[in-house]
Amino acid sequence: MASHTQLEIPEKLTARRTGGKLRKEIVKHKYLYLLLAPLVIYYIVFSYVPMYGILLAFKEFDYSKGILGSPWNDFANFTAVFNNPDFWTATRNTVLISLGRLIIEFPIPIVLALLLNEISKGKLTRIFQTVFTFPHFISWVVLSGIIIGIFSDQGLYNQILVLFGADKSSVLTNGPGFTIVLFISNIWKEAGWSCILYLAAIAGINPEMYEAAAVDGANRFQQMRKITWPVLKSTAAVLFILAVGNVMNGGFDQIFNLYNSAVYQYADILDTFVYRSAFTDATGFGFSTTVGLLKSIINFALLFGANYIVTKVGKEEGL
Amino acid sequence: MITKKFNLPNALITLFLGIMALVALFPFYQTLMLSFSTVSDSSSSKLFLFPKDFDLSAYRFLFIDGKVTRGLGITLFVTAAGTILSIVVSTAGAYVLSKKTLPGRNIIFNGIIFTMFFSGGLIPYFLTLQKLNLQNNLLVMVIPPAVNTFYLIMMKNFFNTVSPSLEESAKIDGANDITILWRIVVPVSMPIIATMTLFYAVDRWNEWWLPTLFINDTKLYPLQLVLRNAITNISQIINSSAGAQLAQGTQNIYGDSVKSAMIIISAVPIILVYPFVQKYFAKGIMIGSIKG
Numbered sequence: 001m002a003s004h005t006q007l008e009i010p011e012k013l014t015a016r017r018t019g020g021k022l023r024k025e026i027v028k029h030k031y032l033y034l035l036l037a038p039l040v041i042y043y044i045v046f047s048y049v050p051m052y053g054i055l056l057a058f059k060e061f062d063y064s065k066g067i068l069g070s071p072w073n074d075f076a077n078f079t080a081v082f083n084n085p086d087f088w089t090a091t092r093n094t095v096l097i098s099l100g101r102l103i104i105e106f107p108i109p110i111v112l113a114l115l116l117n118e119i120s121k122g123k124l125t126r127i128f129q130t131v132f133t134f135p136h137f138i139s140w141v142v143l144s145g146i147i148i149g150i151f152s153d154q155g156l157y158n159q160i161l162v163l164f165g166a167d168k169s170s171v172l173t174n175g176p177g178f179t180i181v182l183f184i185s186n187i188w189k190e191a192g193w194s195c196i197l198y199l200a201a202i203a204g205i206n207p208e209m210y211e212a213a214a215v216d217g218a219n220r221f222q223q224m225r226k227i228t229w230p231v232l233k234s235t236a237a238v239l240f241i242l243a244v245g246n247v248m249n250g251g252f253d254q255i256f257n258l259y260n261s262a263v264y265q266y267a268d269i270l271d272t273f274v275y276r277s278a279f280t281d282a283t284g285f286g287f288s289t290t291v292g293l294l295k296s297i298i299n300f301a302l303l304f305g306a307n308y309i310v311t312k313v314g315k316e317e318g319l
Numbered sequence: 320m321i322t323k324k325f326n327l328p329n330a331l332i333t334l335f336l337g338i339m340a341l342v343a344l345f346p347f348y349q350t351l352m353l354s355f356s357t358v359s360d361s362s363s364s365k366l367f368l369f370p371k372d373f374d375l376s377a378y379r380f381l382f383i384d385g386k387v388t389r390g391l392g393i394t395l396f397v398t399a400a401g402t403i404l405s406i407v408v409s410t411a412g413a414y415v416l417s418k419k420t421l422p423g424r425n426i427i428f429n430g431i432i433f434t435m436f437f438s439g440g441l442i443p444y445f446l447t448l449q450k451l452n453l454q455n456n457l458l459v460m461v462i463p464p465a466v467n468t469f470y471l472i473m474m475k476n477f478f479n480t481v482s483p484s485l486e487e488s489a490k491i492d493g494a495n496d497i498t499i500l501w502r503i504v505v506p507v508s509m510p511i512i513a514t515m516t517l518f519y520a521v522d523r524w525n526e527w528w529l530p531t532l533f534i535n536d537t538k539l540y541p542l543q544l545v546l547r548n549a550i551t552n553i554s555q556i557i558n559s560s561a562g563a564q565l566a567q568g569t570q571n572i573y574g575d576s577v578k579s580a581m582i583i584i585s586a587v588p589i590i591l592v593y594p595f596v597q598k599y600f601a602k603g604i605m606i607g608s609i610k611g
Contacts, residue, residue: 029422029496032415032496035412035496036416038407038411038412039409039416039431040412040427042408045451047439050439050440052439052443053442053444053447054439054440056442116336118332119333119336130593130594130597132340133597134593137589139585141547142546142586144550146346146350148550149350150346154575188343253528274440289440289442295440300436300437
């Protein structure tokens with residue numbers, strides 16, 4: 001590695017000073033640029049080109065005139081969004097669901113990693129890991145099919161209730177019940193998967209540290225607290241920042257496949273609201289773009305806010 | 320090394336994780352058992368540890384119906400074409416991005432990272448893809464989702480760990496960068512390439528969001544959408560305001576066994592492949608997820 005950088009850096013510096021050297025450098029690496037080209041084109045077409053569509057937030061979209069040709073309408077879209085009670089419901093739901101996820105779902109993979117690490121070694125751990133990561137690979141379409149089946153009138157849940165002499169209940173059509181199912185089913189799907197990142201961090205710990213601690217008389221709980229946890233903390237910090245940066249998302253795939261009109265009051269998040277306002281209720285593309293833009297901006301601000309707090313206050317490495 | 324008195328906590332942890340594993344698997348097991356039941360059994364109140372009568376009529380129904388077999392064909396095409404495209408584009412791209420001193424590399428890399436945190440949003444994305452004639456076009460499930468930025472970074476991180484001395488000796492022998500990637504880097508990077516093949520294949524297999532937006536022609540529905548339609552039709556009727564009394568009637572039209580069979584067909588390739596690939600990809604993820 002060292003010899004590699006020593007070779008390359010001076011060339012790059014001189015290349016900056018004289019244009020001819022830069023061209024020479026580019027020609028020298030022409031095959032590398034060729035390999036990179038499809039990726040760059042991909043991101044331009046599918047990520048950067050759509051960004052100019054944000055203009056629609058300030059326009060009255062006219063399908064025949066396209067994005068650029070549509071007339072400006074000052075801030076009419078913003079006024080419409082802020083005056084829409086469903087927007088505020090969706091915003092509230094998004095924040096509440098995301099906070100719930102941070103409090104309830106976020107710690108689970110850490111606990112799981114610590115437990116798996118305690119019993120680690122051997123076939124059993126691998127079996128557990130296979131079982132716990134497996135649901136990650138099943139789509140929410142399939143999982144919500146299974147979940148809706150479990151909570152249907154004749155489903156497993158109601159059969160158990162009846163077995164214990166209780167009355168049947170419709171969990172997915174009442175707000176609190178639906179929210180609990182959201183959290184539990186997402187833990188079911190993703191906890192084992194998120195756990196892998198923590199296990200990767202644990203795998204990087206030198207086993208001699210545990211041996212030394214054991215010699216010094218540290219019990220397993222002390223070892224966990226003093227050796228394993230400090231390592232996990234920095235992984236947790238990075239994942240926490242990313243999770244906070246996602247607060248305004250709330251989990252579209254899951255909610256879109258699970259929810260129904262009876263729980264819109266509790267489960268409608270900004271993304272599902274955007275989808276319905278654009279494609280079901282036809283409130284107008286300008287309106288939906290505005291909601292999307294507001295969401296993106298808040299997410300971006302939250303991400304930087306969380307990164308700042310974690311790095312400055314928590315003294316962790318951050319992103 | 321560990322003394323005897325620590326065996327109790329170990330046993331308790333193992334027991335706890337064992338119970339959790341069974342809980343996690345049970346919904347899949349129950350769905351499988353439901354799919355092997357007769358339509359009428361599946362809609363009556365029975366706990367299904369085992370089906371009352373082992374019956375394949377749900378599967379037979381699906382294959383005669385034709386929607387599922389067509390959906391399966393489309394999904395197979397999308398998965399094959401999409402995975403190949405994704406692997407080619409992201410292997411080549413990630414390899415170049417791992418060359419930290421390449422002029423322009425930082426700008427491009429930061430530009431890619433930026434898209435993880437900011438996007439035009441749903442409507443501009445929708446209009447862009449529509450402009451590209453991707454409506455009612457199977458390629459909408461192949462090209463627009465071709466690169467996943469998280470996966471790309473994992474690949475790049477893996478390539479960072481490939482020893483440059485391997486490449487340098489090839490360079491001295493006069494090999495160009497494409498030959499080096501293909502002949503030297505790819506063979507030693509099989510853990511990450513296998514992992515990414517699995518990830519991309521699963522994502523394409525599970526694709527439901529893009530076809531929901533862009534495919535109106537039911538003949539072009541992938542498996543996930545066929546399934547989604549069946550599920551939402553049932554749940555919408557059951558959850559509608561007319562609710563309970565309607566539910567009784569609909570159970571018989573599209574029984575739970577048929578729905579379960581559809582779920583099993585959509586999940587079975589992953590169930591079959593997953594345990595075998597899992598041990599292989601653990602290594603790929605571990606190395607790929609290291610920051611660098």
